[in-house]
Amino acid sequence: MKLRRLKISxxxxxxxxxxxxxxxxxxISGKNNSGKSNLLKAIKxxxxxxPRYRYRLREEEISFSQHFPAWKGKNTSETIKFSATLIIEKALDTSVFKLIEEFFKFEDGRAxxxxxxxxEYLRDKDQAEFVVQYxxxxxxxxxxxxxxxxxxxxxxxxxxxxxEPDDPFFSHPQLTDLLGELSKADRDQLVKDRDxxxxxxxxxxxxxxKDISELLGRLEEKYTVGLSAPQLDIDFLPINITLGDKKIDVSLDEWGSGTRNRTNILLTLFKAKRLSESQEDDTKITPIIVIEEPESFLHPSAQAEFGRLIQDLCDEFQVQVLVATHSPYFLSQQRPESNVLLCRESESGHPRYTERLPVNGDNWMEPFALNLGLSNPEFEPWRDLFFxxxxxxxxxxxEIDKExxxxxxxxxxxxxxxxxxxEIFAFGGTGNIDNGVLxxxxxxxxxxxxxxYDLDADAKLSKLLQSLGMERAKHYYPIGIQGGGRNKIEGLLPxxxxxxxxxxxxxxxxQVIGGANDEAxxxxxxxxxxxxxxxxxxxxxxxxxxSEFYKVVKVINKAMI
Incomplete structure (x- = not known):
């Protein structure tokens, strides 16, 4: 299944x-209060x-008086309406397609x-009017x-x-759906061990x-305490899932405090893939996954890695993924048109309606940089590096050094x-790299x-780099030859x-020697x-x-290999 279009009114x-x-x-990105949650709520x-369990209430209920835009007033016949266009395939979404085929009486074998x-929600009605149309x-x-x-x-x-905090009753990842049914021998062994x-x-x-009963003190005569062990659930398998990058050899369980968040997201992706490959017509579906703030609890370096991982998996699995994020690392660089940037227009100093900003062309990152709190002059030289x-x-x-x-x-x-x-990346001069955060x-x-960097900047930059724990010839190296005006990369030329x-x-x-600043x-x-x-x-x-270039190459090769 694929969500092709969403319209909210x-x-x-x-x-x-x-x-x-x-x-x-x-x-889907934007500042706080820009409308991201409203978009996701429409989908929900x-x-x-x-809800599977009775103690949970379905929170996605709409109250016309609370959710209709306040600035539009009460004297209107307009309605609240959500409309989604879905692409449903017979081979991949059999569990739903068969019902649609029966209701619409398709007889042409369409795929x-x-x-x-x-x-649609009307002002004077409590329940929505649902419509399905082909x-x-x-x-x-x-x-x-x-x-x-x-x-x-x-x-x-x-x-x-x-x-969201973990559900107190169902917080552990359950892999039963992912792993499939157990064999009879495995299940018999589990039952034996469980008992x-x-x-x-x-x-x-x-x-x-008896120890617990004594805690009641004087109330022991009025109340009794009973301790018993409920039967263990063998459908829950306490198995953790990890995914490591072959290039960097770091598995997810070593990525710090965000491990549980990443693990659950990965589990959701794998379960989606499993459902899409089901052999049973009544369960076969290709899910759409909606993830809110996948960057939570992650250091920027882990955000960058995990952002790439999610995009790689959804392309490989052919499963649609929508993420709502404040992080630039989860934006799609490959297909900028797939990024949605929301903002909130204001009138007389008061926030009003949500709109989508255009993010097309070579400068598609510029509006994201501004809305995500990144100063555009600082962000622009590093845009490609982030992604x-x-x-x-x-x-x-x-760029000349790069050549x-x-x-x-x-x-x-x-x-x-x-x-x-x-990748060889040109950072655009020492003024751009003189930034400890970057x-x-x-x-x-x-x-x-x-x-x-050129040798003429060594006195300034080497101190900064060393303060960040970087070592000369291991992480950085100035290029040029002392004396004779050769303290730049051009000084290596014969x-x-x-x-x-x-x-x-x-x-x-x-002009270089005696010209004005701009001229020089x-x-x-x-x-x-x-x-x-x-x-x-x-x-x-x-x-x-x-010959002089080879001396620099020797240092870099030793550090990078």
């Missing part, structure tokens, strides 16, 4: 909101499964249907409710809220019953080749990282290249580009041209 902060879901993964109202499911065909009230009940009970929508353990626990209860899918990173000052290092990856350099299979993020996120460029561009050299900066960048171009034209792998 006149619900709390939402006057009208239409959201399309073009891919298997969607991240339509599709959340009825899927696009169904519209809606709930094209121009609409089911009556009874059949519509039956279809919706079938969708709910099938487990077509799985909801997980990372911020033996039950007898032991019953013995403990009898032994301590990099590699676990190794080599940081270099600029030099890319040349060193050529196999023709033989044993002097830069043996680095990660450097801590880099150190925590990447399994292997190395920072290079004299033959430098002489040609400086001899042909004396005017630029003079512009001339410096032009010279850097000319030096690189001339080097590319002349250079051949070997000591004649790359």
């Amino acid at each position: 006149n619900f709390r902060s939402i006057e009208l909101l239409v959201v399309e879901f073009p891919s298997f993964y969607t991240a 109202v339509l599709f959340q499964q009825e 899927l249907v696009e169904l519209e499911v809606s709930a 094209g121009d065909m609409q089911l009556d009230s009874f059949k519509s409710r039956t279809v919706i009940k079938s969708i709910r009970s099938s487990g077509a929508f799985q909801f997980y809220n990372s911020t 033996r353990l039950s007898r032991t626990v019953s013995g403990f209860a009898k032994k301590h019953q 990099s899918r590699t676990n190794k990173i080599l940081l270099v000052e600029g 030099y290092f890319e040349m060193l990856r050529d196999e023709n350099h033989g044993p002097n080749k830069l043996c680095f299979d990660g 450097l801590r993020f880099i150190k925590g996120k990447y399994h292997r990282f190395f920072v290079t 004299e033959s290249v430098r002489n040609v460029v400086f001899g042909q561009n004396g005017d630029l050299v003079q 900066k512009s001339a410096k960048q032009r010279l850097k580009r000319l030096l690189l171009d001339e080097f590319v034209k002349q250079a051949k792998p070997g000591l004649e041209y790359f």
Whole structure:
């Protein structure tokens, strides 16, 4: 099953909101009170499964007087309405498709249907009017409710809220649905062991019953205390689930305080996959998973890893996942159009209606950066780094530096080749890396990282890097040669290249030496580009041209391999 479209009208902060879901993964983001919870509640109202246990109340009930937008007043005939467009496939969602096929009397053997499911609340009615519609065909009230009940009970929508406390009675992950039925031999063994353990626990209860009774004091004559051991449930298997990344060799049970949250989310994903592969028609469904704040309790480096993991799994499993998040690490970089950014418009200083902000084009991260509390000038140089899918990173000052290092990856350099299979990232100058928070993020996120910068910035940057526990030649290294104006990466170039460029561009050299700040900066960048171009034209792998570069490569290879 797949949610293709959601339309919400006149619900709390939402006057009208239409959201399309073009891919298997969607991240819904925005500031607090922007409308994320209202969007999710609309989905819950339509599709959340009825509570399994009597002590739980169904919280997704709508009160027209409480939930209709206050600013629209009472003198209106408008209604609260939720409408969802679902794609239901015969082969993957058999448990629901058969009922739809029967009610709509399809006789053409179609493989899927696009169904519209809606709930409408009127001012003078307590109960919603549910409608299920296919094209121009609409089911009556009874059949519509039956279809919706079938969708709910099938487990077509799985909801997980990372911020809610564990249920005191059902807090442990149960893997029965994931592992399937036990064999007769395994079940007989469990029953035998259960009965033996039950007898032991019953013995403990009898032994301590007298001690507990004495706590009653004078009330012992009025009340009696009984201790007994209930029969153990063999359908609950206390098995934990972990998933490790082959590249970084860290399993989920070693990721700190967020382990339980990640484990439960993974369990939900695996159960969804299991349901989609069911061989029984009455249970076969491909669920849609809704996760609230998956970043809860996670350090930013773990958020980055877990964000990639969830997206990898939903693509691999072909299971739709919707996450509501405040974290940039859970946004989809591969498909920016799948990210939903909500904000709340204001009138006269008072928050009013929720709207969706456009997040298209190359600068799609800009509105997210602003709404997630990240200053855009600080965030922009690091945008790609936040969402990099590699676990190794080599940081270099600029794009020209990056081109030099890319040349060193050529196999023709033989044993002097830069043996680095990660990403080379240009951070845009030492002004951008002079930030302890960003450097801590880099150190925590990447399994292997190395920072290079021009030698002329060493006095300032080395102190900062050392204060963060980074070591010279292990985590960072300044590039250049002392003296003679060679304290930059261009200082590694052979004299033959430098002489040609400086001899042909004396005017630029003079501007660098004596020009105004902007003029000198512009001339410096032009010279850097000319030096690189001339080097590319002349250079051949070997000591004649790359001898100084090979010294840097040796340091990086030792640190990164």
